Amino acid sequence: MNSIAMQRRRATAARVWRQFRDSRQGMIGLGVLGVFVLIALAAPLLADIRELNPVFARSSGNPQWGSPEVFAPLGTDHIRRSVWAQFVWGSRVSLFVGLAATILTILIGSVVGIVSGFVGGKIDGFLMRITEWFLVIPFLPLAIVLASILGRSVWNIIFVIGITSWPSTARLLRAQVLTVKQRLFVDRARSLGAGGPHIVAHHILPNVSGLILANATLAVPISILTETTLSFLGLGDPSSASWGKTLEEAFVNGAMVRNAWWYFLPAGLGILAVVLAFTLIGRTLEDIANPRLRRGR
Amino acid sequence: MKRGRGRFIARKVLGSLLTLAFVLVFNFFLFRIVQKDPIGSLFRGRNVPAATLDNLRSAFALDQPLGTQFIYYLRETAQLNFGISYQSRQPVWNEIISAVPATVTLVGISAILSAVIGTLGGIIAAWRRNTWKDHTITSGTMVFYSMPDFWLGMILLVGFAVVLGWFPVGGIVDAGSNATGLSRLLDQLHHLFLPASTLTLAYLGEYTLVTRSSLLEVMGEDYLTVARAKGLRDVIVRNRHAVPNALLPVVTLTAINFGFVLSGAIAVEAVFSWPGLGKATADAIRGPDLPMLQGLFLLFSAAVIVFNLIADLTYSWLDPRVEEA
Numbered sequence: 001m002n003s004i005a006m007q008r009r010r011a012t013a014a015r016v017w018r019q020f021r022d023s024r025q026g027m028i029g030l031g032v033l034g035v036f037v038l039i040a041l042a043a044p045l046l047a048d049i050r051e052l053n054p055v056f057a058r059s060s061g062n063p064q065w066g067s068p069e070v071f072a073p074l075g076t077d078h079i080r081r082s083v084w085a086q087f088v089w090g091s092r093v094s095l096f097v098g099l100a101a102t103i104l105t106i107l108i109g110s111v112v113g114i115v116s117g118f119v120g121g122k123i124d125g126f127l128m129r130i131t132e133w134f135l136v137i138p139f140l141p142l143a144i145v146l147a148s149i150l151g152r153s154v155w156n157i158i159f160v161i162g163i164t165s166w167p168s169t170a171r172l173l174r175a176q177v178l179t180v181k182q183r184l185f186v187d188r189a190r191s192l193g194a195g196g197p198h199i200v201a202h203h204i205l206p207n208v209s210g211l212i213l214a215n216a217t218l219a220v221p222i223s224i225l226t227e228t229t230l231s232f233l234g235l236g237d238p239s240s241a242s243w244g245k246t247l248e249e250a251f252v253n254g255a256m257v258r259n260a261w262w263y264f265l266p267a268g269l270g271i272l273a274v275v276l277a278f279t280l281i282g283r284t285l286e287d288i289a290n291p292r293l294r295r296g297r
Numbered sequence: 298m299k300r301g302r303g304r305f306i307a308r309k310v311l312g313s314l315l316t317l318a319f320v321l322v323f324n325f326f327l328f329r330i331v332q333k334d335p336i337g338s339l340f341r342g343r344n345v346p347a348a349t350l351d352n353l354r355s356a357f358a359l360d361q362p363l364g365t366q367f368i369y370y371l372r373e374t375a376q377l378n379f380g381i382s383y384q385s386r387q388p389v390w391n392e393i394i395s396a397v398p399a400t401v402t403l404v405g406i407s408a409i410l411s412a413v414i415g416t417l418g419g420i421i422a423a424w425r426r427n428t429w430k431d432h433t434i435t436s437g438t439m440v441f442y443s444m445p446d447f448w449l450g451m452i453l454l455v456g457f458a459v460v461l462g463w464f465p466v467g468g469i470v471d472a473g474s475n476a477t478g479l480s481r482l483l484d485q486l487h488h489l490f491l492p493a494s495t496l497t498l499a500y501l502g503e504y505t506l507v508t509r510s511s512l513l514e515v516m517g518e519d520y521l522t523v524a525r526a527k528g529l530r531d532v533i534v535r536n537r538h539a540v541p542n543a544l545l546p547v548v549t550l551t552a553i554n555f556g557f558v559l560s561g562a563i564a565v566e567a568v569f570s571w572p573g574l575g576k577a578t579a580d581a582i583r584g585p586d587l588p589m590l591q592g593l594f595l596l597f598s599a600a601v602i603v604f605n606l607i608a609d610l611t612y613s614w615l616d617p618r619v620e621e622a
Contacts, residue, residue, distance in 0.1 A: 132312075133319045136605055138560045141597040144578065145327065148585045221443065228445045229564050233582050247448060251568065256455050257466070268448035275443040 009206070016210070019288045029280030036274050040091045051085035052241070068262050075262035078253040086246050087266045093242035094271065097158055098224035104162025105223065106216045109169025114208070116170065117177030118200055128174070135167040143226060147235040154237045161226050169215055173208060180207045210289035217282035221275040228271055243267035305613060313606040320598045325370050328591050329363070379592035383584055389592040392577065397559070399469055400566070400573030403489060404558045407496035412551045415501040416544070419508025423543075424535055426513065434505060442502030447564035450495040454568060457491060464491050467570035492569040496562055500554070507550055512543035545616055549608045556604030560597035 020026050039046065050056040057080035066076040074083040116127040143164045150156040180186070181204070189199050230236060231244030232251070241249075250256070250264040361369070373379070379389035415438070422434040441449070458466045470484050515521070516539060524538045554561075559574055566575030574593060581589040 129315075133316055136316050136598070136602055137320060137323075138557060138597045138601045140563060141560050141578070141594050144563070144582060145590055145594050148582055148587075148590060149327065225445055229447070232445070232447055232564055233567070233579055235582060244445075247445070247451070251451065256451055257459060259455055259459050261455065264448070264451055268444065268452070271448070272440070272444045276439065279439065279443060 005202075016285075016288055020284055023284045023287070025280045026284030029277040029284070032273055032277040033281065036091055036095065036270070036277070039088060040095050043088045043092055047082065047085035047088040049085070049089060051082040052089060054079040054081055057081045065258060065260055067260075074266055075260070077249065077255070077260075077263050083246075083262055083266060086241060087243075087270060090241055090243040090246055090267060091270060091274075093154065093237075093240050094224060094227065094244070095274065097154060097161075097227045097242060098220050098274070101158045101161035101165075101223040101227065102216055102219045104158060105165045105219050106169055106212060108162060109166035109215075110173055110212055112166065113170040113173025114177050114200060114204065117174040118181060118196065118204060124174075127170075131167045131170050134164070135171075137164075139164050140226070140229065143230060144233065144235065147230055152235055152237055154240055157227055157230055157235070157237065160230070161223050165219065165222060165226070169219065172211065172215060176208050176211050177204055180204055183207075210285070214282055214285040214289045217278055217285055220278040220282075224271060224275055224278075243270050302613075302617075306610065309606055309609050313602050316602050317599065320595065320602070321371065321374065322367075324591060324595055324598075325367055328587060329366075374595070379595070380588035382581075382589045383586040384580065384589065389588050392589065393574065393592055393596060396572060396574045396577045399571060400559060400562065400575060403492055403566070403571055403573060404496060404562050406489070407493045407500060408551075408554055408558055408561075410493070410497045411500035412504055412547075412554070414497065415504025416508045416547055418501065419505040419547075420512060420535070420540060420543075422505065423509040423512035423516065424539075426509075435509065438502035438505040441498045442506070444499075445564070446495060446499035446562075447568045449499060450492065450565045450568040453491050453495055464488075467568075469572055492562070492565055492571050495565055495569075499565075500561075503554075504547060504550065508543065508547050511546045512539060515539050515543040518542075545612065548615060549612050552604055552608030552611055553601075556601035556608075559600045560593075 020030075043049075057076070062076050062080035062082065063070050064076065064080050065078060066080075068075045070076075071082070074087060076082055077086070112127050112131060116124045116131075143160045146160045146163070147156060150160065186199060186203055189203055194202075227236075227242060228244035228247065231242050232248045234248060236242060236245040236248065238245075244267075246267040247264055250260070250267075255263040377390045379393075381387070382389050382392050385392055418434045418438065422431040425431050454466060458464045465488050467488075469488050470481065521534060521538055524534045529538075560578075561575075562571070562573070563575035563578045565571075566573050567579035570576065574596070577589065578593050580586070581593065
């Protein structure tokens, strides 16, 4: 890549950051997300991973259904495990699955959308027919059916979310590529002898990357909420417990009838905070990428 | 113009039929991948002679090539024969049909309430944009929109049923109750309140955000300035001129969401032990009861396809410009 293009891109990034910094909702979202990323990264420092093991919990004399007054900071569950440890280590799984599933979603959606919009013709018709089919099949039941069939593992959950949620990204990107394709600089590149792959990589992609980023940020909440629901319904990975898995175990083991609020409140609040953070960041990025949307008006 | 409309409808109906066909094929192969021997799984752990199993396999055409099996599957599906549930050992179709009324009642009421309340909230937020009303409504709905719906249900259940004891903790009527008439209806409403509130709060956000941004877009239009210049009162400008045009995307959203009435409350129904299709799905996952999941998936998909078609047709009737696109 030549240096002029590099310079321009760096200038664009700086401009986006300046606009982002001026948005209060965007900065609140970024701050909240920062806190949770820190918790996830610093998990080994914040909570002993052995606290997740019921055998260890029993041998270290944890109480059963201990409230936060008895066992700081967040009490214990039905098999004496520390709820704080589950919260801290669960943040890793929830964030990881949310991000990985989103990357897969955006990857499939972008490839389908860009190829469809750029190549056009029969390929476009074929890809859009498939996209429409996937759009119409109800998303959660499809994810449930796939997850039941594939079995309970983190990677299967990521795959299931990715394979079920790409269609809206594909449609959005196709529309954007169709308008970018009409612009003069694409004609100019083509008349200078540029081939399809070059035009896509150097002219189309840079012009839709803002949209991809905004769309990706807004797709993370859907991924995280879907993972939570699938785990709650018993389709989560038994060996690496996410926040959704904590909620499932709390529900199945009667935390609600016991009013053991410390068992099911933290995980849900964590999901709420992370989802809200990504939504705020995503809306801000979308406003910057597409000023005509400006919701604040 | 008339002919264009007919062609538009024909195209949409044909598209929906194609999608339905796709779902049928998809459903067939998806479950054939995992279920090599459904008869074996149905009678697993029971002492059934091998000859009986073979007879059953040929009765269900399972010893035939895939193509023959597919034709058999289509014929059975057309006759609403989805096989036998592993868990209850009853026909899947009977199980599904008996769960439909509970779900339609719960999710139908919640869908209507959330559409009405959410749209009103969006209108207020947009019309009074950047005031405290707008900020309260927008941030409140975003919070409800960002939480898992079943978690909201768990909190409401603990707060209002376990701690305060105002509502029952689950089910559709009191266990062992044989009340009839009005007292039975009141009992059902009593059970309905918490799950319906949960779903209404969870669905609100989408309507509020869509209505708000759609109305904000309309509010920049010249014809509103004209209406104001004519001296019309603010309420008239809003209700007669701005809102009807801003509601177009809301109508589509409502129709699409009605397609999700059958499948929209899987986790929430599980939380409140509401005996509908959602709880049936949650129970089928635990098995896993594959014939049940297959039947439910087909029904959920068909509902969405039908309501999408209705959404498309309603939209084109309200805004004839889309037919040209």
